[in-house]
Amino acid sequence: MIAFVDGTVEYIEETAAVINAGGFGCRIFMTPAALSALTIGEPVRIHTYLRVGEDIFALYGFLTREEMDMFKMLLSVNGAGPKAALAVLSALSPQALTLAVVTDDYKSITKAQGVGPKLAQKIVLELKDKFKGKEIAVGGAAAEAFSPSSGGNDAVEALVVLGYSRGEAMLAVSKVSKDLSTEDTIKAALIQLMKQ
Numbered sequence: 001m002i003a004f005v006d007g008t009v010e011y012i013e014e015t016a017a018v019i020n021a022g023g024f025g026c027r028i029f030m031t032p033a034a035l036s037a038l039t040i041g042e043p044v045r046i047h048t049y050l051r052v053g054e055d056i057f058a059l060y061g062f063l064t065r066e067e068m069d070m071f072k073m074l075l076s077v078n079g080a081g082p083k084a085a086l087a088v089l090s091a092l093s094p095q096a097l098t099l100a101v102v103t104d105d106y107k108s109i110t111k112a113q114g115v116g117p118k119l120a121q122k123i124v125l126e127l128k129d130k131f132k133g134k135e136i137a138v139g140g141a142a143a144e145a146f147s148p149s150s151g152g153n154d155a156v157e158a159l160v161v162l163g164y165s166r167g168e169a170m171l172a173v174s175k176v177s178k179d180l181s182t183e184d185t186i187k188a189a190l191i192q193l194m195k196q
């Protein structure tokens with residue numbers, strides 16, 4: 001219904017921004033990262049999702065359409081409401097969430113405030129088919145580079161055994177030269193993980 005709001009940032013609250021759009025003050029709920037990117041008095045375009053319910057009429061806003069599309073996908077998960085969807089996007093970027101889903105890494109999703117293992121597993125289960133074949137930009141590489149035949153898989157599995165999530169391991173290995181031996185890949189990936 002309301003695809004986006006163009007206006008000036010009037011003020012910023014803890015969980016929302018108020019945008020002056022043609023004389024109307026629109027309160028738009030956003031992630032902490034999106035709120036921190038706003039500046040009071042500056043013009044902004046916010047992509048929005050309008051949630052209308054029995055006792056709610058709320059706008060949720062995003063700085064990119066990709067983030068808004070991911071929010072809508074999260075809402076399609078049984079048991080995930082707007083609060084949980086916003087919490088997930090506060091903890092994980094759309095790319096990191098996609099990576100977590102395609103690698104069955106529900107533990108990364110539980111980093112979101114108020115999202116327990118049950119809901120995180122539902123998110124992985126219900127969104128996995130929607131992400132099949134989707135290219136995931138991970139530090140300039142595509143996650144699809146990690147097909148079962150890829151030598152990077154051994155390094156990823158070793159990092160998972162060491163206690164890293166599958167998503168963290170894949171991201172670290174993707175930043176390492178493909179020409180290294182498995183042992184050297186693990187060492188270089190560990191250095192990447194320690195930098196984080």
